[in-house]
Amino acid sequence: MPTAAEPSATETGSRPPTAETPAGAPVDAPAGVRARAEAPARNAAAVLLAVAVAAAAVNLRPVVTSLGALLDPVRDGLGMSATMAGLLAAVPPLCFAVLGICAPALARRLGPIAVVTAALAAITAGVLARSFTGSAVVFLLLTALALAGVALANVLIPVVIKRYFPDRVAPMIGLYSMALSVGTSLAAATTVPLTNALGGDWRLGLGVWGLLALAALALWLVVLFARRERGAASSPAAGPHVKLPILRSRTAWALAFFFGLQSTSAYSAMGWLPKIYHDAGVSESASGVLLALVMAVSVPVSFLLPNLAARRGDQRLYVVVLGLCGIAGFLGLMLAAGTVPWLWAVLVGLSMCAFPLALTMLGLRARTPGGVTQLSAFAQSLGYLISIPGPILMGALYQSTGQWYLPLGLLALLLVPQMLVGLRAARARHIEDEAVG
Template sequence: MPAADTTASSRTESRPPTEERPAASGSAKYLGVLFAVAIAAAAFNLRPVVTSLGPLLKQVRDDLGMNPTLAGLLTAVPSLCFGLFGFAAPAAARRIGPIAVVTAGMGAITAGVLARSFAGGTAVFLLLTALALAGVAVSNVLLPVVIKRYFPDRVGPMIGLYSMALSAGTALAAAVTVPLTKSLGGDWRYGLGVWAVLGALALVLWLFVLIAKRERGERAGGAAAPVRLPITRSRTAWALAGYFGLQATGAYVVMGWMSQIFQDAGIGEGTTGVLLAVTMVIGVPVSFVLPNLAARRGDQRLFVVLLACCGIAGYAGLAIAPAGGAWLWAVLLGLSNCAFPLVLTMIGLRARSAGGVAQLSAFAQGIGYLVSIPGPILVGWLYGATGEWYWPLGFLSLLLVPQMLFGLRAARARHIEDEAVHPAERAAA
């Protein structure tokens, strides 16, 4: 009994003063909410750079003198920038911290979106679009890393929030860009430039987070650098890269060309923007629910197959009867594009640590986006050469077969740390 009393007394004495605990807890709670809002705001700004352009692409082409092949190159610019700048993101994060890099990314998005609306020629327009997409690229890679590092017990819900906000931003830009442009006088420059306002709001939030977290990179802060994995040895990493690249091909063709496909079928410009918005808005609820469901399962192969089947049906319908079943095809392709939140979730699940997620995210997205570059260009060339959408849509349908095969390999319950280490090294350890 005395021993028990002594233990209880020591526990009581070791507690911090009660008046200090609520303040610390409340401060951490408010900072966590601010952080979550900042992540959602950043995600919201990752796609309007692209989807605001799709409904206005014809106006931009006519004003800047772009041919269909060059317009196809424009739809491939996101993949090129994401691949090139995505590889650089982890190194920058190690030097100054991922929060600082994402903050810089928001600044690049804001500046690029605003400045390109004043471009007087195709080259300048492409260059400033690339600046905005560089910001998107580093944020694409590092936001899953930020989630893994600062929300390790809530990866599924936070990836869901991130994916839902990304889909919402994508859908809003697709839906309101045309009517917003008309309300601003009909000039595409205003319709594209206005999205810089949302980028500026996200930048302010991330500046607050940067100040509050006072984060430093491993090199700047003197912390030990994480172990660098020989990630190219991992079959799961290569499978994720392939899956990511092929889903990105389809997603950016849809975002860049879907409005044109419906317009060529005789559907009005305003309605095509709404149809593109439907495709994107489908991803809002699905992108929130899917990562949670996927994170609870040992593997995600069922989701890989279901999403691929939706895509094949959507492309086939779009080729056969684009106007007759326009709303159904928009919904099916929206579901197919939810391969993006699925692959983000798998990236978070296939590594054990934040450092591993950083390497895997950079590798899968960097390689994946480079793989996706030829697709939009080829689609633009096929459309320009034939004047029809049968061949481009057939090509996209075929791509879903290898996408599904890569996805089935990537969806199995594995960790890259186990695959990247040579069996002899594991035995020695």
């Protein structure tokens, strides 16, 4: 797709062949010369889009992790019960499931860049507005608005990567995953200190993340206007749209269940981990730092893992290693959360790298951007739908028992089926072959 900086047809090929420059050289240079002249503009556009992808990724998790760090004051300020707080933790996967279904149609009609831009607008509006409400219900709805934007971006950023960086899918997924981890750890580590610095008002501590989203939105608006995208058909790289019978693909189903089970662990941990540590005698600020450590561990791993996984062909080894790390981490939290708390945080952080692994497999299990769009929408929508009961059940179990043994034991147990379906999803297959074969 041409960028705004690239010359139009009238600028490159419509002048008479005899027209000359002042130096006497023909205006119509050979194709190779024109390509070399246009290369800097294309490279600049690619760099801008890569930066925009990273900026968007940084904003996809503070919606959740900043709330996790301030969950107790938010509950007190809005009068939430533990069960309703569990419902709040379940809103992310619910939004991802519902909105993910709409993402492919929106991308075909408007183009993925336009939809991601609109998604960042929803994140900005939801995060800023929820900080000013005094109603728990309105807070929930505005959080859902922000998470609707996160849902669309979750599905479509891998599509943007597959379409515009077809030869650099693994490193771009690594950049995207690393930026996700940076945003998550940044919000977890700094939300409580920021809130204290702003006078202790949790509303300001949550609302400040809307300003970061606003900056990313401005960057995507530049990308949108520079590329002037008009739906999927506008890009030659997109290829013809062919709707696959994806329900016939065993790999697609395995990826969906893998997404669902890893999301259950991830969103339960992000929503409840500070509370788990606080109940074990760790201070509120230290609990936030430990959640940040969970995310910080995944920063370098999220960058390296997609490249390593793509080179290996199949990713079964990584599925098993990450699953075992999660089992050890959740059992450690269950039995001795206050003892060597950093160790459990590191292990849980490693297990949460199942998310960048799943994103990598999305890009590897389909041959075309259209296939990635359909696989991403199916696997993420169904997967997040599967994960909805997890955070709610954790809140209900904690409220009924007053202890974290059962909730954490459940998370450890669920990693066993996660590894089993992950072994199937990690095999070197393409959904196009399974769907028609």
